[in-house]
Amino acid sequence: MLKKFSRALALTVAGLALAAAVHAQTKSQVVILATGGTIAGAGASAANSATYQAAKVPVDKLIAGIPEVGKLADVRGEQVFQIASESFTDESLIALGRRVAALAKQDNVDGIVITHGTDTLEETAFFLNLVVPTDKPVVVVGSMRPGTALSADGALNLYNAVATASDRASRGKGVLVVMNDEIHSGRDVSKAINIRTEAFKSPWGALGMVVEGKTYWFRAPVKRHTVNSEFNIDAIKSLPSVGIAYGSGNATDVAYRALAASGAKALIHAGTGNGSVSAQVVPALRELRAQGVQIIRSTRVGGGGFVLRNAEQPDDQYDWVVAHDLNPQKARILAALALTRTTDAREVQRYFMEY
Structure with missing residues (x-):
């Protein structure tokens, strides 16, 4: 009787150990x-x-x-x-x-x-x-x-x-x-x-x-x-500089020109409303785009800001990009990654619509 009990106990312990091992796995x-x-x-x-x-x-x-x-x-x-x-x-x-x-x-x-x-x-x-x-x-x-x-x-x-x-x-x-x-x-x-x-x-x-x-x-x-995604961390050695400038009443072009002069390859315009750009700033952004700097219109509006292409500004004419629904800080991330693959504004715009 004692041998049977010992054998049964051993089988029970072994079963519990196996169950625990299976559970752990x-x-x-x-x-x-x-x-x-x-x-x-x-x-x-x-x-x-x-x-x-x-x-x-x-x-x-x-x-x-x-x-x-x-x-x-x-x-x-x-x-x-x-x-x-x-x-x-x-x-x-x-x-x-x-x-x-x-x-x-x-x-x-x-x-x-x-x-x-x-x-x-x-x-x-x-x-x-x-x-x-x-x-x-x-x-x-x-x-x-x-x-x-x-x-x-x-x-x-x-x-x-x-x-x-x-x-x-x-x-x-x-x-x-x-x-x-x-x-x-x-x-x-x-x-x-x-x-x-x-x-x-x-x-x-x-x-x-x-x-x-x-x-x-x-x-x-x-x-x-x-x-x-078309982006892969294994292929990314560094990210190009992308600056953010904030739109407001009485805005000037100082911040945009300073960011470009410091080496920014793209500028995120955190604009008012639908990514609006003040009349005082438009000439500078057009000039910087002609120099090869990507111009991306986002919005400072939180909680659902949405920038429509060719609304407020003629993006097709100026070769600008809109950030779609991405806020300025996220637009910076995508712009930097986009520039590791292309300098074509139309291709950059595709990224913003698909990602």
Whole structure:
């Protein structure tokens, strides 16, 4: 009887071990790439939610602070940068893009999460959306409050980002941004508010949401991205300089001429309304275009600004480009990538309509 019991117990233990091994193999493998930002920030006291130092907490401590992610996926972290995102450069974008692309090629990586400061998060997400040729989930996440603050949002945002990156339903939707329980397209989303947790908005709406570690989807992107993109990080060594100049009442051509003189190969005009250009500025932009500088009309209007070609200005006549629905900062990203492939304004315009 004792031998039978011992044998049965041994079989049970072996079965449990096998089940655990199978379960471990079926769990998604997610890599968290940390770059700094508020999500890695710390304030002087719990009452400091808007006054703090960004980029202080390393990735291992971020992961250790959310043990629940272990139920979603097998997670490991890498510290790529430790900076506030307003200090991101084009070189930073390229280095991050190469690391994301390299990880995406690995069989033991099912999804990638990038922790990022919110100030330029939308630009990084859009850049990766254009240059990383993978259908694996790539999720960019940040927070509006440091982890030391009352009602800090970073831990739940990171948990939701891992949930999204580990979900096969997230595949093929391009680079995603997860904030405040919502899943956004990296192409569309922008920081619309600077001190509240619902800071990120998409003019055409979120793609879905995350509730208690489960994703719920309502729409999918239609613009070209990732595996369908003509841009590939492996072919990009550097990005040409692209400047942004802001339109306003009493505008002059000083900023445009200064940016071109400093080496800008394209200028994003963050115009009023429908990308309008004041009469005082038009001659300078025409002159700069004749010198080979690309002129791209965007709009300073947030939350759904949309620039129509040949409205307000005769773009065909002037050989100018319109940014379609991309805001100035995202237009800068696409313009820089476009100029790695062409100097033909008609081809640049095609990129803006398709991406």
